[in-house]
Amino acid sequence: MSNVLTTSDEILASARTLIMSGGYNGFSYADIAEVVGIRKASIHHHFPGKVDLVRTLVKEYREDAERAVAALEHELPDSLDILEAYAGHWAQCIEDASRPFCVCALLASELPALPPEIAGEVKAFFRFLSTWLTSVMERGSREGALILSSQPRVEAEAFMACVHGAMLSARAHGTPEVFPAILAPTLQRLSPTAVQ
Amino acid sequence: MSNVLTTSDEILASARTLIMSGGYNGFSYADIAEVVGIRKASIHHHFPGKVDLVRTLVKEYREDAERAVAALEHELPDSLDILEAYAGHWAQCIEDASRPFCVCALLASELPALPPEIAGEVKAFFRFLSTWLTSVMERGSREGALILSSQPRVEAEAFMACVHGAMLSARAHGTPEVFPAILAPTLQRLSPTAVQ
DNA sequence: GACAACCTTCCTACCAGAAGGTAGATAAAG
DNA sequence: CTTTATCTACCTTCTGGTAGGAAGGTTGTC
Numbered sequence: 001m002s003n004v005l006t007t008s009d010e011i012l013a014s015a016r017t018l019i020m021s022g023g024y025n026g027f028s029y030a031d032i033a034e035v036v037g038i039r040k041a042s043i044h045h046h047f048p049g050k051v052d053l054v055r056t057l058v059k060e061y062r063e064d065a066e067r068a069v070a071a072l073e074h075e076l077p078d079s080l081d082i083l084e085a086y087a088g089h090w091a092q093c094i095e096d097a098s099r100p101f102c103v104c105a106l107l108a109s110e111l112p113a114l115p116p117e118i119a120g121e122v123k124a125f126f127r128f129l130s131t132w133l134t135s136v137m138e139r140g141s142r143e144g145a146l147i148l149s150s151q152p153r154v155e156a157e158a159f160m161a162c163v164h165g166a167m168l169s170a171r172a173h174g175t176p177e178v179f180p181a182i183l184a185p186t187l188q189r190l191s192p193t194a195v196q
Numbered sequence: 197m198s199n200v201l202t203t204s205d206e207i208l209a210s211a212r213t214l215i216m217s218g219g220y221n222g223f224s225y226a227d228i229a230e231v232v233g234i235r236k237a238s239i240h241h242h243f244p245g246k247v248d249l250v251r252t253l254v255k256e257y258r259e260d261a262e263r264a265v266a267a268l269e270h271e272l273p274d275s276l277d278i279l280e281a282y283a284g285h286w287a288q289c290i291e292d293a294s295r296p297f298c299v300c301a302l303l304a305s306e307l308p309a310l311p312p313e314i315a316g317e318v319k320a321f322f323r324f325l326s327t328w329l330t331s332v333m334e335r336g337s338r339e340g341a342l343i344l345s346s347q348p349r350v351e352a353e354a355f356m357a358c359v360h361g362a363m364l365s366a367r368a369h370g371t372p373e374v375f376p377a378i379l380a381p382t383l384q385r386l387s388p389t390a391v392q
Numbered sequence: 393g394a395c396a397a398c399c400t401t402c403c404t405a406c407c408a409g410a411a412g413g414t415a416g417a418t419a420a421a422g
Numbered sequence: 423c424t425t426t427a428t429c430t431a432c433c434t435t436c437t438g439g440t441a442g443g444a445a446g447g448t449t450g451t452c
Contacts, residue, residue: 007427007428021306021308021309022221022306022308022309022310023219023221023222023305023306023309024222025218025219025221025222026219026220026221026306026309028410028411028412029411029412029413030410030411030412038427038428038429039428039429039430040412040413041413041414041415041428041429041430041431042427042428042429044412044413044414045426045427045428046427048413049412049413050411050412050413101305104368105305105364106305106306108364108367108368109219109297109301109302109305109364109367110217110218110219110222110302111367111368112217112218112296112367113217113218113219113222114218122368123368123369123370126365126368126369127369130365130369149381149384149385150380150381154377154378154380154381155381157362157365157374157377157378158358158362158378158381158382160361160365161357161358161360161361161362161364161365161378162354162357162358162361163361164357164360164361164364164365165356165357165358165359165360165361165362165364166353166354166357166361168301168304168305168357168360168361169322169326169353169356169357169360171304171305171307171308172300172304172307172318172319172322173319173322173323173326174319178353181350181353182350182353182354182357184346184350185345185346185350185351185354186354188345189345189385203401203402224436224437224438225437225438225439226436226437226438234401234402234403235402235403235404236437236438236439237402237403237404237405237439237440237441238401238402238403240438240439240440241400241401241402242401244439245438245439246437246438246439393452394451394452395450395451395452396449396450396451396452397448397449397450397451398447398448398449398450399446399447399448399449400445400446400447400448401444401445401446401447402443402444402445402446403442403443403444403445404441404442404443404444405440405441405442405443406439406440406441406442407438407439407440407441408437408438408439408440409436409437409438409439410435410436410437410438411434411435411436411437412433412434412435412436413432413433413434413435414431414432414433414434415430415431415432415433416429416430416431416432417428417429417430417431418427418428418429418430419426419427419428419429420425420426420427420428421424421425421426421427422423422424422425422426
């Protein structure tokens, strides 16, 4: 048990990777078993059912995001820097193919077909992201670090949509560089130092 | 055979609806059979396998889009009107829940897990959309109907990303009105008559 | 016009394998 | 001696897919 990663964590990690590539119905317990190197039945000891597994995974994914966001707010005082760091994080993940897609963005696209418990967690993730970005927009506008052309809530939703859509385009085109190319003008438009 | 819709078309239509809600692995031949009102085995007469069915469906989806886009170009001379009509089309589809998500956007998100034949068709759809929007941006900029702040290609990709991301947010939040709310400022930014 | 040959569409009845999941044994550790 | 983690072995249901046949229409030939 002094291992770096517990079996439970390994299961969650492999499930996350598998979901990232094919969604909720795109993987099975057998797939996880093969990756982790245990038997299918052993997974049930850690997670009684697929729904439990994915619910836990999405919940932890959100909690990780909440922690990362808190850290970001702590080290970067400037709102534009925060947005740039957020976009840069995804640009990095997409470029090195380590986490080429947001788990919740993928799950959200198949939301109507998801078990309700998981759908609830996915919606909670979007509410969290939306609320956080709105607060960044509000503060940035107040402090003069961001130039908004709409209400903070709308700017936040538009920024989020831009990030998710750019992720999708990068995947569809098979060209990671499309992500930063789309985000650059979006960020520049929010910047107070840019030529308007 | 004098029926309004052939069985083959009914199969494609129900498959399209099912994919729109849960993606490639989110439906089965049994689901289609139930909707259309025939037996599972009868579907194989029209489409030998699931891959054939979905490949055909995506190909026709793209051809339909190509026709619709050609019609749009024909009836609307102004580039901004075209972009507004395109966004308006989706706003309508999402609001009345008739076609609440783009089939190719959903399939693109699960691209790495898709059979290669289908992945190819999905990529072709994105290439088409991208090329078309780039041409609209180029012409609009040339004719003064659009104000671009980046290269036409980048503006096109950003617009596309915005549409797809807004679709996702509308689905995730469960609020259709989020789609037009996100698109409105995006379109206004491109408008030459708007207050800059 | 009659009749055979054929084609299209759908059916019933299967099949093999994958899916998620359960029961109960085993082995190590506290 | 109980707890934890894993195993083998099994179950049920679903999955995409096949084989073969029935019903009905179309066509070609005498």
